Amino acid sequence: MNAYAGTVLRVDLARGKITKESLNLELARGYLGGRGFAASILYQELEKGTDPLGPGNKLIVATGPLSGLLIPGAGKTTFAAKSPATGGYADSSVGGHLCAEMKYAGYDAFIFEGISPQPVYLFVDDEEVELREASRYWGQGSISVEKVLKEELGEEFQIATIGPAAERGVVYSCVSHDFGRQAGRAGVGTVMGAKRLKAIAVRGTKSIPVADLDEYRRISRQMYDACRASEAWESWTRLGTSGVNMWSDEVGSFPTRNFQSGAFEKAEGLAGELMRERIVVTDKACFGCSSPCGKWSHSKKHGVRVEGPEYETAALLGANVALSDIEDVAYANYLCDEYGLDTISAGNAIAFAMECFEKGIITTEETDGLELNFGQAKVVFALLEKIAKREGIGDILAQGVKHAARVWGKGSSDFAVQVKGLEMSGYESRNAPAMLLSYMTADVGAHHNRSWAITYDLEVGRDKVTEDKAAKVIELQHIRPLFDCLGCCRLQWVELGLDLGYYAAVLKAVTGVDRSWDDLLKISERVWNLTRAFWVREVEGFGREWDYPPARTWKEPVISGPTKGKFVSREDVEKLLDMYYAQRGWDKNGIPTREKLEELGLSDLVKI
Amino acid sequence: MYLRADSSKCSGCRACLLACSLYHFAENNPKKARLAITPHFPNPGTYEVRTCTQCGECAEVCPVDCIPRDEKGAYYIDAEECIACMACVDACPEGVIFVHPDYEAPFQCDLCEECVSYCGPGALYIE
Numbered sequence: 001m002n003a004y005a006g007t008v009l010r011v012d013l014a015r016g017k018i019t020k021e022s023l024n025l026e027l028a029r030g031y032l033g034g035r036g037f038a039a040s041i042l043y044q045e046l047e048k049g050t051d052p053l054g055p056g057n058k059l060i061v062a063t064g065p066l067s068g069l070l071i072p073g074a075g076k077t078t079f080a081a082k083s084p085a086t087g088g089y090a091d092s093s094v095g096g097h098l099c100a101e102m103k104y105a106g107y108d109a110f111i112f113e114g115i116s117p118q119p120v121y122l123f124v125d126d127e128e129v130e131l132r133e134a135s136r137y138w139g140q141g142s143i144s145v146e147k148v149l150k151e152e153l154g155e156e157f158q159i160a161t162i163g164p165a166a167e168r169g170v171v172y173s174c175v176s177h178d179f180g181r182q183a184g185r186a187g188v189g190t191v192m193g194a195k196r197l198k199a200i201a202v203r204g205t206k207s208i209p210v211a212d213l214d215e216y217r218r219i220s221r222q223m224y225d226a227c228r229a230s231e232a233w234e235s236w237t238r239l240g241t242s243g244v245n246m247w248s249d250e251v252g253s254f255p256t257r258n259f260q261s262g263a264f265e266k267a268e269g270l271a272g273e274l275m276r277e278r279i280v281v282t283d284k285a286c287f288g289c290s291s292p293c294g295k296w297s298h299s300k301k302h303g304v305r306v307e308g309p310e311y312e313t314a315a316l317l318g319a320n321v322a323l324s325d326i327e328d329v330a331y332a333n334y335l336c337d338e339y340g341l342d343t344i345s346a347g348n349a350i351a352f353a354m355e356c357f358e359k360g361i362i363t364t365e366e367t368d369g370l371e372l373n374f375g376q377a378k379v380v381f382a383l384l385e386k387i388a389k390r391e392g393i394g395d396i397l398a399q400g401v402k403h404a405a406r407v408w409g410k411g412s413s414d415f416a417v418q419v420k421g422l423e424m425s426g427y428e429s430r431n432a433p434a435m436l437l438s439y440m441t442a443d444v445g446a447h448h449n450r451s452w453a454i455t456y457d458l459e460v461g462r463d464k465v466t467e468d469k470a471a472k473v474i475e476l477q478h479i480r481p482l483f484d485c486l487g488c489c490r491l492q493w494v495e496l497g498l499d500l501g502y503y504a505a506v507l508k509a510v511t512g513v514d515r516s517w518d519d520l521l522k523i524s525e526r527v528w529n530l531t532r533a534f535w536v537r538e539v540e541g542f543g544r545e546w547d548y549p550p551a552r553t554w555k556e557p558v559i560s561g562p563t564k565g566k567f568v569s570r571e572d573v574e575k576l577l578d579m580y581y582a583q584r585g586w587d588k589n590g591i592p593t594r595e596k597l598e599e600l601g602l603s604d605l606v607k608i
Numbered sequence: 609m610y611l612r613a614d615s616s617k618c619s620g621c622r623a624c625l626l627a628c629s630l631y632h633f634a635e636n637n638p639k640k641a642r643l644a645i646t647p648h649f650p651n652p653g654t655y656e657v658r659t660c661t662q663c664g665e666c667a668e669v670c671p672v673d674c675i676p677r678d679e680k681g682a683y684y685i686d687a688e689e690c691i692a693c694m695a696c697v698d699a700c701p702e703g704v705i706f707v708h709p710d711y712e713a714p715f716q717c718d719l720c721e722e723c724v725s726y727c728g729p730g731a732l733y734i735e
Contacts, residue, residue: 069636070626070726097622104637143650155646179649205709207635217630224623224726237729281653283729285621290728292619296653305650 002211003065003510004028005103009129011122013195014055014114018129023108029513030601032523033064035091035484037109038080039530042089043605045111048537052084052187053169053194059112060091061102061160061200064487065511068100068208068287070220072227072498073489075100075287077160079183081191082538085171085345085400086421086445089534090186093449093484094160095286095294096178098202101158105204112195121149121199125157126206134198139164141338142176149201160200163340165388166193170398172345172423176337180307181286181294184342186422186444211512219506223498227290230496237283240293241311242272248315252563253427253435253454256319257374258351259417259552262428263561266324270314275326281305286489291496302331309333309343315426316347321354322374332380339388344447348423349397350383352404352416361410368392414551419446420535429549430558431566432457434469437576440547441473443531451476452494462563465572470579482524526600529592533606536591543589547577609680609719610735611643613657617731620647620655624723624732631722632715640708642717643732657731658702660717666696666705680719687713 001023010019031040038060050056060080067074077099083090102108105124112122119134137145142163149159159177166173166189173189174182183189210216227233235243245267248254252262268274279299284307285292298305309318309329317323317332336343356362357372364371368386370379370393386394396404401423405416417424422445429436438451456472457464479500483490486507492498504517536542554570568576581588585596597603622645625638633640646656660683667675667683674689675696685696685705690713697705697714705716724732 070623070630072623100622100638104639147650205637205639207629207633207637207640210636213630213634221725224728228728233728282616282655283619284653285619285728287621288623288626289619289621290623290726292621292729294619296649298653305653 001025001028002209002512003069004033005063005106005108005208007107008109008111009107009124010111010113011131012113013116013120013131013197016116016131018131028065030523031527032485032520033067033108034062034076034078034487035080035093035481036523036527037062038078038091039089039527039534041111042080042082043530043534046082050082052082052087052191055115057082057191057194059188059191059195059197060109062109063099063102064485065507067487068103069210069510070217071288071488071506072223072291072492073286073289074487075289076484076487076489077102077177077183078484079175079188081188083186083444084169084190084194085187087539088420089531090188090444091484092174092183092185092188092444094175094177094181094183095489096158096181097287098158098160098177099487100287101202101204103204103208104206105202106206110200112197115194116196119196119198121197121201124200124202126204137198138167142340143179143338145199146176146179149199153201154203157201157203162189162192162198163338163388165339165341166190168388168390169193170341170387170390171400172342173340174342176340180296180337182337182342184344185447189340210510212509215509216506219502219509223502223506224290226498227492227496230498232496233291236293236495237291239272239276240295242275242295242309242314244272244311245314246271248311248427249319250562251458252558252561253429253432254319255315255424255426255428257322258320258355258415259424259428260355261560262430262558262563264319264322264324267319269324270318270326270329275309279327279330289489291492293491297330299327299330301327302334304331304334306330306334306337312426313343313347316344316351317380320347320351321380323377323380324375325377328377332384335381335384339384341384341388344425345400345423346384346387348401348417349387349404350380352401353383353393353397355415356408356412361408361412366393366408414555417446417550417552419549420546422446427454428558428563429454430553430568431462431563433465433568433572433576434473436549436553436568437470437473437580438476440549440577441477441580443528443535450481452480465575467579467583470576470583473580474583477528478521478524481527482520485524485527522600526602529596529600529602530606532592533602533608536608543591544577547590548573610662611659611717611719611724612733612735613659614731614733615655615657617729618645618655618657619729620645621728623726623728627722627726631720640706642704642706642715643723644704658704659732660704661702663701665699665701666716669695669699671695678718682717682719684718685713685715687711690714
């Protein structure tokens with residue numbers, strides 16, 4: 001099958017048995033790859049009510065049809081499972097080189113089932129596949145283990161690992177790859193840990209077949225030329241996502257002190273330009289990317305090397321806990337990477353505990369004696385260790401802010417900043433209704449990558465709560481996750497303005513299947529409705545209330561900065577959902593209608 | 609004419625390797641490339657790019673004299689004459705004469721410049 005490797009590896013960890021299956025043509029046609037594969041496999045193969053940490057859950061690692069090809073940023077791998085953080089659908093994508101290597105080895109996806117009796121890692125060298133004993137790596141950090149495996153197996157192996165946090169069941173543990181890239185969100189690493197799968201190591205020497213080589217190379221050339229010619233190339237490549245830091249602060253969306261504000265009075269200490277000058281060593285790219293946004297940094301202050309900090313980390317482990325020294329943030333980033341913690345959820349958890357402490361909801365009795373004041377780097381480092389080891393207060397925070405708010409009570413759930421149980425990523429949205437709606441309806445919980453609509457709020461008017469905003473969110477929720485189906489990065493489009501028309505054209509050239517961009521968006525909509533159906537099936541009573549943001553949204557105005565005094569009223573939250581559901585063809589409770597499922601070809605599969 | 613690399617500008621994306629394999633073998637396969645990138649992570653966190661320097665040591669050690677130079681000045685292995693002894697592979701000081709299980713004869717850079725045209729940060733250049 002052109003543009004695909006043609007084989008899926010099914011790994012039964014309980015029995016230590018690995019099966020090679022031919023890639024299902026209908027799966028490729030109907031769901032493209034990556035996130036589409038994951039959603040389809042999880043919906044069809046998981047039994048209703050599966051325990052996310054039990055043997056019934058499956059960890060899917062999936063590439064897309066563009067992965068490993070000469071297309072800018074064709075290095076995105078999807079990790080997916082039923083989430084231990086939310087109880088619903090989870091997929092998280094990671095850049096780097098893993099998906100490319102998987103396809104060169106001959107595999108489109110890995111499906112991990114069951115629980116291994118002892119720690120193992122999956123070894124893949126073209127046809128040679130086996131589970132290898134990994135007890136000696138158990139307990140070691142993600143980066144350390146990757147280094148050791150590369151030394152043992154060879155530099156050419158691409159490695160994905162988990163850290164001690166995942167082994168201990170911290171619900172927001174990530175999968176790490178390429179020394180600092182993570183499939184970070186919603187606990188896909190936690191599922192890997194529960195399966196006692198410490199790592200995946202892959203090397204491949206095969207070629208990926210394509211349908212029309214000349215046409216593919218012609219479009220590929222145009223895509224690379226267009227990226228390099230983009231006016232944004234220079235600044236984007238110089239700073240990567242850290243270039244967003246000061247912009248976000250200026251527009252009042254930089255989450256500060258547990259999202260109490262959208263502006264941080266010491267944001268200059270986190271500025272992208274300062275970071276570049278002070279700690280960045282090397283630009284670090286994902287596979288095939290000519291505009292490398294990854295930054296490899298060296299903090300002399302803390303004596304560590306780390307990838308980043310990315311924008312999200314500067315936001316959540318910087319401003320949101322009021323750290324203003326980029327080297328302190330870099331060290332917190334390093335700790336998260338080595339322990340295998342998602343920096344977004346970890347930053348939220350710490351900020352939540354700090355606000356609870358400052359409000360007197362918890363005292364030093366609950367904090368193991370620590371004074372949890374904002375702005376204290378040592379406290380942040382200590383809490384990260386406690387979370388990873390699940391010690392004392394860390395055991396509560398290891399289960400996410402929704403859980404911690406339940407334990408500590410006293411109204412703290414109002415400012416536990418999460419949706420569906422997943423902590424919010426780095427955009428304070430009380431004066432950005434489209435961004436808020438993006439968080440409310442993202443299909444893994446409060447994450448920005450499905451729809452990043454804050455620029456639309458800025459463009460059309462921040463106070464407006466109008467139909468076009470719901471329409472924009474839906475449009476973005478189809479475009480952006482489509483890249484995760486294709487196995488390719490979206491940032492060339494988002495940041496460099498690369499024309500979307502290239503993607504349908506190059507996909508046609510490599511697969512030989514003629515599909516318009518609209519056809520592809522329809523597939524993305526199918527996936528979106530399928531992940532929604534997964535939530536409906538797996539979560540008792542799932543519906544509208546699961547799309548609500550934290551009550552702080554309407555109860556408390558922003559306390560400082562350019563959006564001071566702003567909030568989104570409860571009425572406007574309801575209005576946003578009404579508009580969104582109606583435009584999506586869902587009922588008033590947010591459940592896809594029969595008609596919508598039929599339109600998307602899902603009515604046989606989905607019975608809700 | 610030489611293909612040069614400024615390793616400090618390389619970000620390790622490997623587009624050059626893929627462009628190379630597509631140009632010479634019409635295949636998507638970085639393992640069939642004629643230049644090499646070695647990442648050194650986590651410490652110091654750099655990429656090392658190696659290209660053919662046209663030093664000619666391969667030609668000197670070839671027992672059947674099948675590594676002549678083409679009109680660009682690039683040494684190339686004549687696969688028809690090659691006896692696959694791998695003396696050139698071992699002798700290459702840069703480690704940029706490559707082998708792949710699909711082919712008996714090794715292969716090396718022929719200064720086609722395809723990799724240069726795909727290198728976003730400009731780490732590769734012709735001199």
